[in-house]
Amino acid sequence: MSFLAGLNDAQRRAVDHHEGPLLVVAGAGSGKTRALTHRIAHLIGEHGADPAQILAVTFTNKAAREMKERLELLLAQRLAQSQYGQPWSTLPPVEQRQLRSRIYREVTKELWIGTFHALFARMLRYDIDKFKDSEGLTWTKQFSIYDEADAQSLVKEIVTQELQLDPKRFEPKKTRWAISNAKNQGWLPDQLEANAEGQRGKLTADVYRRYRKALAANNALDFDDLLLLPVQLLQQNEQVRSYWHRRFAHVLVDEYQDTNRTQYELIKLLVTDGKDPQVYNNWAGRSVFVVGDADQSIYSFRAADFTILMGFQDDFGDQQSDEATRTMVKLEENYRSTATILEAANALIANNSERIDKVLRPTRGEGELISLTRCDDEIAEAEAVVHRLRMMEAANPELTWGDMACLYRTNAQSRALEESLVRWRIPYVVVGGLRFYDRREIKDVLGYLRLLINPADTVSLLRVINVPKRGIGKTTIQRLTDAANQLGIPLWDVVSDPEAVRSLGGRSAKGLLQFCELINGLREQLHNTTPSDLIQQVMERSGYVSELITEGTDEAEERRRNLQELVNAGLQYQEENDEGDLEGFLASAALASDADSKDTAADRVTLMTLHSSKGLEFPVVCLVGLEQGLFPSYRSLDDPASLEEERRLCYVGITRAKERLFLSHASERRLWGGMREPAVPSVFLSELPEALVQGEIPRSGGAAIRREQRLDRLTRVDRDQPSSAPANAVRRRQAGPAPGKRWSVGDRVLHSSFGEGEVTHTFGSGEKVSIAVKFAGMGPKILDPRLAPIEPIDR
DNA sequence: TAGCACCGGGTTTTT
DNA sequence: CCCGGTGCTA
Numbered sequence: 001m002s003f004l005a006g007l008n009d010a011q012r013r014a015v016d017h018h019e020g021p022l023l024v025v026a027g028a029g030s031g032k033t034r035a036l037t038h039r040i041a042h043l044i045g046e047h048g049a050d051p052a053q054i055l056a057v058t059f060t061n062k063a064a065r066e067m068k069e070r071l072e073l074l075l076a077q078r079l080a081q082s083q084y085g086q087p088w089s090t091l092p093p094v095e096q097r098q099l100r101s102r103i104y105r106e107v108t109k110e111l112w113i114g115t116f117h118a119l120f121a122r123m124l125r126y127d128i129d130k131f132k133d134s135e136g137l138t139w140t141k142q143f144s145i146y147d148e149a150d151a152q153s154l155v156k157e158i159v160t161q162e163l164q165l166d167p168k169r170f171e172p173k174k175t176r177w178a179i180s181n182a183k184n185q186g187w188l189p190d191q192l193e194a195n196a197e198g199q200r201g202k203l204t205a206d207v208y209r210r211y212r213k214a215l216a217a218n219n220a221l222d223f224d225d226l227l228l229l230p231v232q233l234l235q236q237n238e239q240v241r242s243y244w245h246r247r248f249a250h251v252l253v254d255e256y257q258d259t260n261r262t263q264y265e266l267i268k269l270l271v272t273d274g275k276d277p278q279v280y281n282n283w284a285g286r287s288v289f290v291v292g293d294a295d296q297s298i299y300s301f302r303a304a305d306f307t308i309l310m311g312f313q314d315d316f317g318d319q320q321s322d323e324a325t326r327t328m329v330k331l332e333e334n335y336r337s338t339a340t341i342l343e344a345a346n347a348l349i350a351n352n353s354e355r356i357d358k359v360l361r362p363t364r365g366e367g368e369l370i371s372l373t374r375c376d377d378e379i380a381e382a383e384a385v386v387h388r389l390r391m392m393e394a395a396n397p398e399l400t401w402g403d404m405a406c407l408y409r410t411n412a413q414s415r416a417l418e419e420s421l422v423r424w425r426i427p428y429v430v431v432g433g434l435r436f437y438d439r440r441e442i443k444d445v446l447g448y449l450r451l452l453i454n455p456a457d458t459v460s461l462l463r464v465i466n467v468p469k470r471g472i473g474k475t476t477i478q479r480l481t482d483a484a485n486q487l488g489i490p491l492w493d494v495v496s497d498p499e500a501v502r503s504l505g506g507r508s509a510k511g512l513l514q515f516c517e518l519i520n521g522l523r524e525q526l527h528n529t530t531p532s533d534l535i536q537q538v539m540e541r542s543g544y545v546s547e548l549i550t551e552g553t554d555e556a557e558e559r560r561r562n563l564q565e566l567v568n569a570g571l572q573y574q575e576e577n578d579e580g581d582l583e584g585f586l587a588s589a590a591l592a593s594d595a596d597s598k599d600t601a602a603d604r605v606t607l608m609t610l611h612s613s614k615g616l617e618f619p620v621v622c623l624v625g626l627e628q629g630l631f632p633s634y635r636s637l638d639d640p641a642s643l644e645e646e647r648r649l650c651y652v653g654i655t656r657a658k659e660r661l662f663l664s665h666a667s668e669r670r671l672w673g674g675m676r677e678p679a680v681p682s683v684f685l686s687e688l689p690e691a692l693v694q695g696e697i698p699r700s701g702g703a704a705i706r707r708e709q710r711l712d713r714l715t716r717v718d719r720d721q722p723s724s725a726p727a728n729a730v731r732r733r734q735a736g737p738a739p740g741k742r743w744s745v746g747d748r749v750l751h752s753s754f755g756e757g758e759v760t761h762t763f764g765s766g767e768k769v770s771i772a773v774k775f776a777g778m779g780p781k782i783l784d785p786r787l788a789p790i791e792p793i794d795r
Numbered sequence: 796t797a798g799c800a801c802c803g804g805g806t807t808t809t810t
Numbered sequence: 811c812c813c814g815g816t817g818c819t820a
Contacts, residue, residue, distance in 0.1 A: 223810055410807050412806055507796090609809095631807095
C-alpha cells in the first residue's frame, strides 16, 4: 500500500516532495489535511524519516489531535498489510488495537504536532533557563501561562496601583492590546517607546516595561511570549538554535496564511538555522512544507499576515515562474462542495483586490440553489432557520442534526438561535463563547495547581488564597502584599513564613496558616501522583467541593459537575500523553480553545462563529445575520482592507457547506435587550450571482456596479446555461499600466481608492505577476497589476 | 470580613 | 441583557 494511492496529481506532488522547501497553495476543500497527513506518513514510511524529527504546526489543538489520529490509522493500516498480509478492516479488534498502540509508541508519541503556542511552550519547558533577557528578567521551567484575563488584570494593577492612572482614561484592555500588538511585531518596550507617539504612547511603553517585569516576577508568560521568547532565544543562543534545527529536519505548517511575523521568524530560525533562506542550501534530508490559502486569511486582528504566504516563493522558492516552479504546488480541485456553492464562493472572493488568482474547480454536481431569506428580526430569523433545519431533517433520512451548522459573525448571535432550538427540542451545541477552562470553578482549581508548581505565581495565589472562604480579607492581603513588595520577594514567601503571618495576619493568621499547610501538603504529592489525582485532591482538601455541596443550589451542582469534568480532562490528558506531567496538563488547559473540548461526533446541530468554523465542513450550513454593520462588521465599513478580510470570512463560511447553503438577514435587529435597529442587507449578498440564488438578492447601488465590473473575471464551470454570464459584460477599463510593464520594488503607483503607494514586493513572474504595495495608513496590499485600478507614477 | 444591592458599561473575531 | 465592580451594612 502506498501513501500516494488515491491522490490527484497535485496532491501527489505535494505528498511525494522529499527535500527542500514547498509551498502548497490549497483552496478550500481541496484535500490539504489529507496531503499533510499522507505526507507525514510518507516521510516516515517511505523516506525513513525519524518521527522525532518532524514538527507539524496546526491551527488548533483539535486539528492536531485529529491529524495524529488519522496518521495513526494510516500507518496502522499499512502495518496490517505488511505484518498480517491482510486489510485492516478484516483484522479482529484486539489486533487492531495492538497495531495502533505500537504505532503510538513508535511514531505518534514522538511527533511534535500542535499549535505554534503549544509547541513552543513545550520547547520553552526544555530551554527557558538558557534565555538571556535584555533587561535581566528570568523565568524557570515551572513558568505559568497567563490567559487573556490574567494578563489584563496584571495590566490593570499596573495602571491603577503602580502608576495611579485613571483606568477610565487609560483603559487596561486597550493597553493590553497595544502591548500584545507590540509583542507580535517582535518589539520590546524600548522599541515600542521609539515608535510611540505622544505622551500616551510613552506611557504605554512604560506599562509594557512594568508588565514584563510583573510577568517575570510571577514566573509567568502570556500567549505572545510563548512565541516571542523562543524567537529571542534562538537568535541569541547558537547552541540551542543548532540543536532544534538539527532536531526538526522536517517542518510542516498548516493554515500558513494566518501566521504572523513572529511565527515566521520561528519557522525561519528552525529551518535555516538562522541563515538567510535565499542562500540556505543545506537541504539534504530536510524540508519545510507550508500549506495555506490567502483567501482564507481571517486573523489579521491577531497580527496574522498573509503576505508571508505570498512571499514564500521569494524567500525559499526556486525563483522560477508559476508554470516551471518546483517549490510550489496548487491544489485547486474542490472535493467538498457542490458546483453552485463553489461558484458563489468564487464570485464573492473575486471582489477582493488583495489576492493572487486562484479558482476552485468543482468535482461534484451542480447541487441545489443557495437559499436566501429575509426576516423581520433576529427572532424571526432564528425561527426561519430552525424551520428549515426541521424540514430538511424530516425530508432526508440520511441527514442528521450533526450534519447541520449555523454560522454567525459574533458569539452574541447564538442566543436567538438557541432559544428557537430549545423551543423545538432540537439538540445543539454551541462552540466558542465561554471556554470550559474559563469557568470560575475551573480557574480556581487550576489556580491551586499553578501555585503548587510555581510558588512565584502571585496572580494564582491571590485567586485562591481565600477561595473557599478562610477569613482572609482585603486588608490582610494588602498588608502581606505591601510587605512582599518592600522585601522584593514573591507574596508566597511572606505567606508561607509563620513569623510574618503571625505579625501581619492579625485575626486572619489562623486561616493563613491553614492555607499554607494545605499548599505544602499538596506540594508533597506533586511528584508522586498524576494530574487527575492532584485535581481531585485539590478539590477535596481545599474544601472547595464541600462548600459547593453545602451551598446546594443548582448552580453549585453545575459547578461540581464541571469540576468532575476537569478530573476527566486530566484522565484524558494522561491517556493521550504517556509521560504527561502537571506542567504539561496546565499548558494544555491554558492553550485549549472551546472548540477543542467539544465533541462534534454527537448528533447535534453545531452553532459557532465563522472564525471557529475554519477547517470544518458540514452538509448543511446556515449563514445568518448578513447585514451591513454586523457582517461585515461595522468596524470594517470604512476600511477597505478590513472589508476584504470580512469578505474572506464570508468566503470561509460559504465554503464550509457541502450540499446546501442557507443565507439569511433581518430587516431589524435588537442590540441588547432594548431598542430595535433597522438593518441594511450585507454588501456580500449583492456580490452573489443571481442565477445561483433562490430568493431575492437585495442590491445596493455601489456594490452592484462593482459586481458588473467583476463578472468577467468569474470562472464558470460545469453549468450548462450560465444565465448570468455576461455576454456583454463591461470589460475592465484599461486604467492599469501597459500590460508589459515590469514592476520592481520601489516603484510608485496611484490607486483609485487607496491613493499613492510604493511597491514593496513583487510575486511570481511573467504574465502572472502580483505586487505588494504599501499605501499610507494601511498594511501592505497585494494587487494584480493587470486588474487593479492603478497607474505608475514617474519619478 | 462577608453579603447584598445598585450602577454602569459593553459586542467582533481567538491562540 | 448580563457581567463585574463598588459601596454600604451587619
